[in-house]
Amino acid sequence: APIDRIRNFSIIAHIDHGKSTLADRLIQRTGGLTDREMSEQVLDNMDIERERGITIKAQTVRLNYTAKNGESYVLNLMDTPGHVDFAYEVSRSLAACEGALLVVDAAQGVEAQTLANVYQSIEHDHEIVPVINKIDLPAAEPEKVKAEIEDIIGLPADDAVLASAKTGIGIDEILEAIVHRIPPPKGDPNAPLKAMLVDSWYDPYLGVVILVRVIDGALKKGQQVKFMQAGTIHLIDRVGCFRPKIETLDALGPGEIGFITAQIKEVSQTAVGDTITDAKRPTAAPLPGFKEAQPVVFCGLFPVDANDFEKLRESMYKLRLNDASFSFEMETSAALGFGFRCGFLGLLHLEIIQERLSREYDLDLITTAPSVVYNIFMNDGSMKELHNPADMPDPVHIDRIEEPWIDATIYVPDEYLGSILKLCQDRRGIQKNLTYVAGRAQLTYELPLNEVVFDFYDRLKSISRGYASFDYQQIGHREGDLVKMTILVNSENVDALAMIVHRSQAEARGRHMCERMKDLIPRHLFKIPIQAAIGGRVIARETIAALRKDVTAKCYGGDISRKKKLLEKQKEGKKRMREYGSVQIPQEAFIAALRMG
Numbered sequence: 001a002p003i004d005r006i007r008n009f010s011i012i013a014h015i016d017h018g019k020s021t022l023a024d025r026l027i028q029r030t031g032g033l034t035d036r037e038m039s040e041q042v043l044d045n046m047d048i049e050r051e052r053g054i055t056i057k058a059q060t061v062r063l064n065y066t067a068k069n070g071e072s073y074v075l076n077l078m079d080t081p082g083h084v085d086f087a088y089e090v091s092r093s094l095a096a097c098e099g100a101l102l103v104v105d106a107a108q109g110v111e112a113q114t115l116a117n118v119y120q121s122i123e124h125d126h127e128i129v130p131v132i133n134k135i136d137l138p139a140a141e142p143e144k145v146k147a148e149i150e151d152i153i154g155l156p157a158d159d160a161v162l163a164s165a166k167t168g169i170g171i172d173e174i175l176e177a178i179v180h181r182i183p184p185p186k187g188d189p190n191a192p193l194k195a196m197l198v199d200s201w202y203d204p205y206l207g208v209v210i211l212v213r214v215i216d217g218a219l220k221k222g223q224q225v226k227f228m229q230a231g232t233i234h235l236i237d238r239v240g241c242f243r244p245k246i247e248t249l250d251a252l253g254p255g256e257i258g259f260i261t262a263q264i265k266e267v268s269q270t271a272v273g274d275t276i277t278d279a280k281r282p283t284a285a286p287l288p289g290f291k292e293a294q295p296v297v298f299c300g301l302f303p304v305d306a307n308d309f310e311k312l313r314e315s316m317y318k319l320r321l322n323d324a325s326f327s328f329e330m331e332t333s334a335a336l337g338f339g340f341r342c343g344f345l346g347l348l349h350l351e352i353i354q355e356r357l358s359r360e361y362d363l364d365l366i367t368t369a370p371s372v373v374y375n376i377f378m379n380d381g382s383m384k385e386l387h388n389p390a391d392m393p394d395p396v397h398i399d400r401i402e403e404p405w406i407d408a409t410i411y412v413p414d415e416y417l418g419s420i421l422k423l424c425q426d427r428r429g430i431q432k433n434l435t436y437v438a439g440r441a442q443l444t445y446e447l448p449l450n451e452v453v454f455d456f457y458d459r460l461k462s463i464s465r466g467y468a469s470f471d472y473q474q475i476g477h478r479e480g481d482l483v484k485m486t487i488l489v490n491s492e493n494v495d496a497l498a499m500i501v502h503r504s505q506a507e508a509r510g511r512h513m514c515e516r517m518k519d520l521i522p523r524h525l526f527k528i529p530i531q532a533a534i535g536g537r538v539i540a541r542e543t544i545a546a547l548r549k550d551v552t553a554k555c556y557g558g559d560i561s562r563k564k565k566l567l568e569k570q571k572e573g574k575k576r577m578r579e580y581g582s583v584q585i586p587q588e589a590f591i592a593a594l595r596m597g
């Protein structure tokens with residue numbers, strides 16, 4: 001298509017405000033899908049994504065649209081991942097577009113997550129078209145939402161499109177707005193090839209599929225290209241686009257978005273943000289803003305059944321085929337045996353991987369306490385990154401420890417403000433700002449990331465009955481009075497439960513862990529002390545009393561089948577236990593003990 005007939009845009013929306021429904025509706029209106037195919041949401045193509053209602057992998061769709069002025073346009077709709085953990089992927093997707101639809105639920109209004117993405121979009125010089133969705137809802141308040149868009153975001157909302165992705169109201173107006181308000185891309189067809197690697201994923205039939213945005217020049221089948229950051233050379237064997245079905249093309253020109261394949265086996269060879277150029281006639285400089293994927297949260301994953309170790313390794317390799325930001329290396333724990341130390345982009349990413357391992361690969365896993373990356377400055381002047389509390393050096397050799405901090409933005413209705421302030425305060429937060437907009441409080445806090453990785457988000461949601469929204473950005477490391485707390489069960493150090501905590505919180509956290517463990521570990525034939533300690537000093541202690549009676553005793557001896565059932569149940573339970581010295585700890589204890597409640 002001629003470059004002035006191309007429009008590249010993304011959709012910015014808070015979770016559940018209707019991004020996928022709108023995308024599907026635009027595809028349907030422009031003829032990409034039949035009504036029957038529409039019955040399934042097409043852009044969210046992974047099960048877990050659909051169940052959790054989040055988008056993990058970006059997808060893009062090319063639409064043909066004949067506008068009211070009679071001209072034909074090519075619209076590329078770029079879907080962006082919807083969670084803070086995937087902020088860099090979002091930024092690359094946005095960099096591939098000239099504009100965005102800002103979708104806001106007419107009944108819910110503007111949310112914190114929307115804000116972060118809007119600001120990014122503005123930073124990319126996007127033309128933003130506000131769309132107020134779900135106007136069919138009885139609770140819709142489009143005028144109030146318009147005012148919010150103007151007051152909170154600072155965007156003019158006079159010509160916001162009122163729409164219902166569900167009923168189809170406003171869809172034509174949205175398409176016209178895309179054509180007339182979003183500018184066409186710029187690019188030089190005669191310059192050397194310069195394209196951005198926007199995303200990549202593994203497809204069982206095609207191998208690694210790479211989503212690209214061409215800036216200058218053209219991408220063609222049979223072309224030798226160079227990935228400038230990776231330093232690799234590949235032969236392009238397929239060029240195409242999604243409508244959303246795959247369509248092969250001869251070439252992609254400047255301003256166009258599409259995909260290529262090049263017989264690449266693993267997504268780890270394709271870094272998001274890399275610059276693709278012609279191997280023989282390279283562009284002078286790579287695109288700015290390239291960043292390597294950096295895991296921020298680490299935890300150990302161990303098979304409950306030691307025999308599953310190889311299966312776990314294979315499953316992890318398979319997962320990584322499609323997710324270069326998930327990293328793992330082998331780890332041994334005195335108590336848990338062989339497992340893996342894994343790195344994730346954030347807690348949600350961790351949960352997704354954990355869930356896929358247990359669901360798709362049928363693995364029973366023990367997850368150790370999630371940990372952030374600490375910078376340990378030693379007395380000899382050297383610095384170590386600490387990913388695993390178990391590797392903490394002897395404190396006598398440590399000069400200071402620095403921990404990562406975040407800048408958090410929280411939106412919360414007035415009535416829950418008090419409890420949210422307390423939560424942030426309890427988590428060592430430093431309040432930066434508190435403003436009221438449209439009946440809601442906007443709070444900004446600086447918080448240590450290690451106070452957030454456990455259960456902050458869950459707590460926030462439960463305290464506010466789901467009304468609070470939360471978004472964060474990392475702001476670097478700061479010194480903290482941090483110590484390693486160990487948990488001893490029957491005098492055995494349970495390394496998987498060791499954690500780095502702030503000294504001021506060690507006692508409370510230790511007491512809580514001991515109480516939790518007391519409830520979670522079944523009684524044994526002997527007394528079991530549970531202790532929390534810093535170095536050699538015990539800071540909390542609980543005792544599980546010894547078991548006196550035979551459990552089967554309460555079956556009155558008579559009912560054999562019931563007795564059998566009980567014994568079977570016990571056996572089943574045993575499978576999910578780990579043995580620590582002579583004590584058995586149920587799998588749930590490892591995760592449950594970490595929830596601060």
Ligand code: GTP
Binds near residue numbers: 013
């Ligand atoms: P993520 O994929 O999680 O980012 O969510 P999303 O923003 O894509 O939202 P999605 O399209 O999945 O819509 C969320 C819910 O709102 C679904 O139950 C939709 O059916 C519903 N919905 C979307 N648009 C409308 C609308 O215009 N009116 C009404 N009443 N419901 C809508």
